[in-house]
Amino acid sequence: GEQVEQLPSSLIVQEGASVLINCSYTDSASVYFPWYKQEPGKRLQFIIDIRSNMERKQTQRLTLLFDKKTKHLSLHITATQPGDSAIYFCSASTTSNTNKVVFGTGTRLQVLP
Amino acid sequence: AQTIHQWPVAEIKAVGSPLSLGCTIKGKSSPNLYWYWQATGGTLQQLFYSITVGQVESVVQLNLSASRPKDDQFILSTEKLLLSHSGFYLCAWSLNSGNTLYFGEGSRLIVV
Numbered sequence: 001g002e003q004v005e006q007l008p009s010s011l012i013v014q015e016g017a018s019v020l021i022n023c024s025y026t027d028s029a030s031v032y033f034p035w036y037k038q039e040p041g042k043r044l045q046f047i048i049d050i051r052s053n054m055e056r057k058q059t060q061r062l063t064l065l066f067d068k069k070t071k072h073l074s075l076h077i078t079a080t081q082p083g084d085s086a087i088y089f090c091s092a093s094t095t096s097n098t099n100k101v102v103f104g105t106g107t108r109l110q111v112l113p
Numbered sequence: 114a115q116t117i118h119q120w121p122v123a124e125i126k127a128v129g130s131p132l133s134l135g136c137t138i139k140g141k142s143s144p145n146l147y148w149y150w151q152a153t154g155g156t157l158q159q160l161f162y163s164i165t166v167g168q169v170e171s172v173v174q175l176n177l178s179a180s181r182p183k184d185d186q187f188i189l190s191t192e193k194l195l196l197s198h199s200g201f202y203l204c205a206w207s208l209n210s211g212n213t214l215y216f217g218e219g220s221r222l223i224v225v
Contacts, residue, residue, distance in 0.1 A: 032211045044157075044203065044216040089157065095211035099145055099164060100172060103157040 002027035004092050006104030014112050017080050021107045023073040023090035030092040030102075033066065033073055038106075039086040047088075048075070080111045115140035119204050119217035126224055129193050134220045136187040136204030144206040146187040147214065148179055151201040163187060164209075199224045 003026045011019050023033075034049035050057045050066045050073070057064045063076040073090060090104040116139045126132060138144055148160040159172045161179035169179045176195060180188045187204055201221050205214040 034213050036214075036216075043218050044205075044214075046213050046215070049213060087154070091214075093211055099147070099162040099170070099210045101147070101159060101214060103149075103159075105156045106154075108154070 002030060002092055002100065002102040004090060004102050004104040006090055006107055008107060009105065010108040010110075012110045012112065013080055015081060017111075018076065018078045019080060019109060021075045021077075021088055021090070021109075023075070023104050025071050025073075025092045025102075027092065027094070028071070029094045031095055032093050033064075034091055034093075035064065035075055036089045036091065036103075037086045038089065044089070077109075080109075082111050082113050085109055085111045115144075115206070115215065117204065117206055117215060117217040119202075119220050121220055122218065123221040124223070126194050126222065128196055128224055132189075132191050132194050132198070132222070134189040134202050134204075134222075136189075136217055138185045138187075138206050141185075141206065141208075143184060145209055145212075146181060147205040147207070148187065148189050149203040149205065150175070151203060151219075153200065157203065160189070194224045196224050198222060 006023045031052040036044045037047045038044045048062045048064050050064050061078045065074045087106045087108050089106050093101040118137050120135050146163045149157040151157050163169045163181040177191045201219050203219045204217040207214050
């Protein structure tokens, strides 16, 4: 079945820095890749997504890059703020009826003021 | 607007005791529903999903069961808890497969 690996497992940066989170998957049938953010004490929240027919998606301070050949994604966060401190998860799913959504291992980001 | 609510927020239960966790979705008819388990600080493991009332598919067996008695309700249960059941249980919904998941607040379970 699908396996999703995510690196690094943790990051500590100063406010204003940029960070890069990498994600790789194994199942070539995966076509949809949403990312989620889990802040302490809050519910998991969708932040950005990309489909396999795209290479890049950008929203405000987030840029998501997708390489179908290498089965690799990377999330770039610019101008980080303490409020960005959270665990970030990538995920992969198909559009088949299996409804299986596989999550990465998570990246714990801490932004120091 | 759609809302998703989980109950209870937290529970401390004894090994061997029964468990029932619930999830209700309002404002969306016939959603796909999901149960996930998260170890402390860990990744999310999908347990079950349901695309319609009365139909539940198991993704991984952890001595748990799930049911969807109503279109807007998803229940996770077991008759005998194990220590390994401790963790954070998350319910989520989506429009259909291959779409964004919307999560509830989660239920924290401690088995002692």
